[in-house]
Amino acid sequence: MSCKRRCGAQWWHGKVKDCGYRITSGREAIIEALSVTQDHLSAEDVYTRIHDKYPNVGLTTIYRTLDMLVNAGLVFRFDFGDGKSRYELTEGPKGAHHHHHLVCTECKRVIDYTDFIDDELELLRSTEKGLSEKYGFRIDNHLIQFYGTCTDCLAK
Amino acid sequence: MSCKRRCGAQWWHGKVKDCGYRITSGREAIIEALSVTQDHLSAEDVYTRIHDKYPNVGLTTIYRTLDMLVNAGLVFRFDFGDGKSRYELTEGPKGAHHHHHLVCTECKRVIDYTDFIDDELELLRSTEKGLSEKYGFRIDNHLIQFYGTCTDCLAK
DNA sequence: TCCTTAATGGAAACAATTTCCAATAATAAG
DNA sequence: CTTATTATTGGAAATTGTTTCCATTAAGGA
Ligand SMILES: [Mn+2]
Ligand SMILES: [Mn+2]
Ligand SMILES: [Zn+2]
Ligand SMILES: [Zn+2]
Numbered sequence A, B: 001m002s003c004k005r006r007c008g009a010q011w012w013h014g015k016v017k018d019c020g021y022r023i024t025s026g027r028e029a030i031i032e033a034l035s036v037t038q039d040h041l042s043a044e045d046v047y048t049r050i051h052d053k054y055p056n057v058g059l060t061t062i063y064r065t066l067d068m069l070v071n072a073g074l075v076f077r078f079d080f081g082d083g084k085s086r087y088e089l090t091e092g093p094k095g096a097h098h099h100h101h102l103v104c105t106e107c108k109r110v111i112d113y114t115d116f117i118d119d120e121l122e123l124l125r126s127t128e129k130g131l132s133e134k135y136g137f138r139i140d141n142h143l144i145q146f147y148g149t150c151t152d153c154l155a156k
Numbered sequence C: 001t002c003c004t005t006a007a008t009g010g011a012a013a014c015a016a017t018t019t020c021c022a023a024t025a026a027t028a029a030g
Numbered sequence D: 001c002t003t004a005t006t007a008t009t010g011g012a013a014a015t016t017g018t019t020t021c022c023a024t025t026a027a028g029g030a
Helices: A013-018 A025-035 A043-051 A059-071 A117-135 A151-155 B013-018 B025-035 B043-051 B059-071 B117-135 B151-155
Strands: A075-079 A085-089 A100-104 A110-113 A138-149 B075-079 B085-089 B100-104 B110-113 B138-149
Touching: A025 A043, A025 A059, A025 A085, A043 A059, A043 A085, A059 A075, A059 A085, A110 B117, A117 A138, A117 B110, A117 B117, A117 B138, A138 B117, B025 B043, B025 B059, B025 B085, B043 B059, B043 B085, B059 B075, B059 B085, B117 B138
Parallel strands: A100 A138, B100 B138
Antiparallel strands: A075 A085, A100 A110, A138 B138, B075 B085, B100 B110
């Protein structure tokens, strides 16, 4: 039973196919898992979340698929300092929802924030422009994280 | 033979002692290695670089010491996506030299940049202020990295 | 100089990720 | 639809960065 048969075309199919990759049910499941949460999932988190519905998707496939999706630009890989990579969609069915992170170094909690982005955007653009010119770099992306202590941990 | 006897007091001794840590020759060696390079060293890089002069400093000690120095705020830990942590002094004998990074996703080269920081600084301050107020976070630090393709890799 | 206890090295344990390979399934071709 | 091609797969084993353990050493205060 082909994947096309099982499920209608999805917003991300084009991007995956354009990169020469096939659409499979494992990939379906993994993108689904990432798109229904706000959390920053590890490979194993993804495994746990899809295992009931897709018991035949192995952890190896998840690692491979996440790498593939990072390459295809559909997923970001983050490191919040807990020893495992964490993943997040770069965009959903409704388009991009770029944001930055606030990381508590005590309890490792991570807050997404999108406010202030408008102010930052202006500076980011000019910084990126300046850097590309000076270093001949083509900049496709950026990572901005603030580290500190969250309200809860401050209370202690 | 005590460490004091072997070598004069260093700029970082106070900070280490203030945190309740002892001054040892291994720590001496590790900070020395970090302070004579611009590179972003992994634990093993540090090991290799000091091993001739200090053959009796083990890799375990390097991991432990780097952790300790991160805690004491003397060292930053970075993740540039190559699977190992990389370390850099937060400041040298002459004071802080905070900078941001430009990471080539092709060849993994990392460029430090300090230009444009002045422009960024203004926005960083206001963003940090806004975020602390909104989320009750105390922000101590930030990480800013731009990802893209370097001149050399673009040429190919 | 002596004493307490933090720091150490090396081996072993650990955990995240990758590699290998034979089996399977997505897609192109007919 | 059927078949052929070849990317994708799951699971076991290997790999690799990092941590844990523990008996030994040495830093630094008394
Ligand atoms: Mn996020
Ligand atoms: Mn740097
Ligand atoms: Zn916290
Ligand atoms: Zn490059």
